[in-house]
Amino acid sequence: MDGNAPMTGKCPVMHGGQTSNGNSVTSWWPNALNLDILHQHDTKVQPFGPTFNxxxxxxxxxxxxxxxxxxxxxxxxxxxxxxxxxxxxxxxxxxxxxxxxxxxxxxxxxxxxxxxxxxxxxxxxxxxxxxxxxxxxxxxxxxxxxxxxxxxxxxxxxxxxxxxxxGLKTFGFAFGREDIWHPEKDVYWGAEKEWLAPSDNRYDDVTKPSTMENPLAAVQMGLIYVNPEGVNGQPDPMATAAQVRETFARMAMDDEETAALTAGGHTIGKCHGNGDAANLSADPEAADVEYQGIGWMNTKGRSVGRDQVVSGIEGAWTKNPTQWDMGWFDMLFGHEWELKKSPAGAWQWEPVDIKEEDMPVDVEDPSIRRMPIMTDADMAMKVDPAYNAICQKFMADPEYFADTFARAWFKLTHRDMGPKARFFGPDVPQEDLIWMDPIPEGTTGYDVAGLKAAIAASGLTVADMVNTAWDSARTYRGSDMRGGANGARIRLAPQKDWEGNEPERLARVLSVLEPLAEQFGASVADTIVLAGSVGVEMAAKAAGHDIEVPFAPGRGDATAEQTDEDSFEPLEPIHDGYRNWLKKDYIVSAEEMMLDRTQLLGLTAHEMTVLVGGMRAMGTNYGGTKHGVFTDREGALTTDFFVNLTDMANTWHPIGDGTYEIRDRQTGETKWTASRVDLVFGSNSVLRAYAEVYAQDDGTEPFLKAFVDAWTKVMNADRFDLKA
CATH class of the missing domain: 1.10.520.10 (Peroxidase; domain 1)
Incomplete structure (x- = not known):
């Protein structure tokens, strides 16, 4: 203790650093690479312990x-x-x-x-x-x-x-969603700094919805879909229809599913806007402790019943808002509509002429009738020719509408669960739906050792085998459990033609592996992954080490008929830091894009570090480029990447286009070239700490173990049968 420091009036606790007012490391150095997204759901935040299943x-x-x-x-x-x-x-x-x-x-x-x-x-x-x-x-x-x-x-x-x-006959339900235990603060929801800021900044041209910034889908910060009052709050059903179509497409829905969800979603319930939104208390996250996580309370009213403000629009869509029926269609297509303002001042559409008995009753007093409403998104279903035609089809066949909605609702609520292998419970539908990315069951009863030996003798190089296995597996997304090596969709459209998969090299490697798979009775998916294991083991052998990469057979091969090509397009890689590749220059740095891909793969910072270093040493760069191949033993699984990256006998020099030269400090001779992704493992303090572990003289053994563990994790990322 400093004996001269006055204690009077001093609080003995750190102020601000543990709240939103505190200055973090990244606020001091905003351009530093923030690795937090890689440790987003650390096991320490889970309250049940490591054995909870x-x-x-x-x-x-x-x-x-x-x-x-x-x-x-x-x-x-x-x-x-x-x-x-x-x-x-x-x-x-x-x-x-x-x-x-x-x-x-x-x-x-x-x-x-x-x-x-x-x-x-x-x-x-x-x-x-x-x-x-x-x-x-x-x-x-x-x-x-x-x-x-x-x-x-x-x-x-x-x-x-x-x-x-x-009253709806639903399509089914699956259990199996596991809770997270802290905010996903690193998910990018948009750059806006205020709720409901005008959507113009999300678009190159707001009149062209397809120009919305990727990966965003909602039109404004704080919305899940579109603004119910219209584009930027200005009613125009045709303009809203275009935004609805783009937004729902970005959420994996086609026009028929979109129309069904709009109609069915608004068949029950109502909008609330019978008051002044300025009277609402803060949202839950901003409310003081006495609110106990409850937000948006009406400070000058009851907050309940007819005295609520939610969207600001006020009214129900149908006469019977608690019943599943065709009331939404009857109301929308049975009346002409005009623009009005709700009590909260929001734009809404109301019928020009309606009989009192066709109006919904008040939420509290059934003796009172209330005016029904439509949002701009509802009106879009009437004025847009394609949506209108779908609605006409629904009106002509209510059973078809109910079934279409039930299926769309099931898709909406299960789309992010991944394949059917993750579904659990008595109400899981028997039908295999194409958006579930179905994969036939694989086999395990073949001669794995024999196939492995045949692959090793096939003449394929380490890079051939490792790259093909990696490209097949790297599509996996832990966000919605799509992609991965299971199914071997890398051999099907659209993946076989993706630039990042080097189609010519891929076709050549598959021409070797597919006959071997048939010969041994294995799936192509298993054979691709096993070939990657063979490549890693051969590379370790070239460095003087005998290792065995764990392999679990049982993957199946998907067919073209089981593959929705359009829905796989968003999985196309436009970059891969692990193979030192960028499809083109982007505003976002290559190293930041690598973090995004790493997080989707479910990898940590040290797993990313060891994989990049090992893959550089094995010479697995896209197109065979030499950036980051800091070794004269290319093809061998060594720690040379880390040793030479951290060697102070070298200097580092930018030469333009995001590339660098590593030169001998004494002679000035260029020894290697590098990308930003390579050098970030020496410049970022956290990544350098990991790199130094493997650059040490005793780093080889932990490197080999860590590399094999991380490699196996990626290859098995989509093997949910191994995780049950």
Whole structure:
């Protein structure tokens, strides 16, 4: 202690550093590479311990009792948050919809698969107003069933049960979503610094929705889809139709699914805008402690019933907002509509002429009739020719509409769960849907050792084998569990033609591996991965080390008929730091893009480090370039990348186009060339710390073990049968 420091008035705790007001390392050095995304869901934040297995807990769940409790909840209005018309079906359809609706196809992030609606920013998005009340209504059920049901599963199930209670025959439901335990703060939701900022900055041209910045899907910060009042809040149903089409396509929906979801989603429930939004308290994340995580309370009113402000639009879409019927179509196509303002000042469409008996009743007093409404997105279904034609088809065949909606709802709420192997429970549909990326069951009863020997004798190089296995597996996304080596879709369109897969080299390697797979009765998927293992073992042997790469047979081979080519296009790599490749120059740095891919692969910073170093030494760069190949033993699995990167006998010099020369400090002779991705492992303090571990004289053994472990992790990333 400093004996001269005055103690009076001093608080003995650090101020600000543990709250949002604190200055982090990245705020001091904003251009530093932030590796936090690679450790987004550290096991230390999980409260159950390392032995917890959610699938085992699910097996203890009384599913029928849980479903009955949810059915009862739909009709059990609570005094603290009364149900509209005495029913919560609209509330829970919205909770589930808004949990699932943040999913985006471009990178697979978002969606309801992790329970992330509990945390910021999603718990406080303007579009999610009052979903906090839905989660509190679910709390007694969550409390009762405990760890046998995740929040993620419970929220999505509540929406499905809501539709069943309303009268819809649903398509099915799958358990299996595991909760996260802290915010996914590193997910990019947009660059805006304020909620609902004009969407212009998300587009090259806001009148051309396809120019929206990738990987974004929602049109404004804080929305899951489009602005219900119109583009930037200006009503124009045709312009809104274009945004709806692009946004839903970015969330993996076609026009028919989009129209069905719009109509079916607005068949139950209502919009709330009967008051002044300025009177609402702060959102949940900003509210003070006495609010206990409840936000958006009306400080000058009751906050409940007819006295709510959510979207700002006020009214129901149908005459019977708690029933599944064709009421949305009857209302939209049975009337002419005009623009009006809600009590909260929001734009909404109201019928020009409607009989009182065709209007919905007040949410609290059934003796009062209220004006129905449509949003700009609803009107888009009427004015857009393609959407209108689909709606006409639905109106002519209500059973077809109900089935189409049920399937679209199932897709919406399960799209981010990955393949059917991850689905659990009595209501999992038997039908294999193409968006699930189905893969036939593989075989394990072949001669693995014989196939391995045949691959080794095939004449393929280390780079041939390692690159093909890597390119097949690197498509995996832990965000929505798509991609990966299982299925061997690298041999099918569109993957076989992707520039990043070097089509000519790929075709040559497959021409060798496919006959071997047939000869030994193995899948091509297994053979590709096994070849990668052979390549790694040969490279280690060339460095003087005998290692064995673990291999688990059992992958299957998907067919072209089981592959939705369009939905696989977003998985195309446009960069690969592991193979030192960029399709073109981007605004985002190569090293930042490598972090994004690494996180999707489920790898940590040290796993990324060891894989890059090993792959450089083996000479696996795209096109055979020599950037980062800091060795005179190319093809051997050595630690030379790290040894020479950290050697102070070298200097480093930019030569333009993102490339560098490594020169001898004494002679000035150029020894190697490098990319930014190579040099970041020496310049970033965290990555350098890892690199130094493997550059040490005793670094070879830990390097080989770490490389094999990381390699195997990538090859098995999509083997959910091994993780059950």
């Amino acid at each position: 959610y699938r085992e807990e699910l097996e203890k769940l009384d599913v029928e009792a849980l479903k009955q409790d949810l059915r009862d909840l739909m009709k059990d209005s609570q005094d603290w948050w009364p149900a509209d018309w005495g029913s919560y079906v609209g509330m829970f359809a919205r909770v589930a919809w808004h949990a699932a609706g943040s999913y985006r196809l471009a990178d697979g992030r978002g969606g309801g698969g992790t329970g992330n609606q509990r945390f910021a920013p999603l718990n406080s998005w303007p579009d999610n107003v009052n979903t906090d009340k839905g989660r509190r209504l679910l709390w007694p059920i969550k409390k009762k069933y405990g760890n046998k049901i995740s929040w993620a599963d419970l929220m999505i199930l509540s929406g499905t049960i809501a539709y069943e209670v309303a």
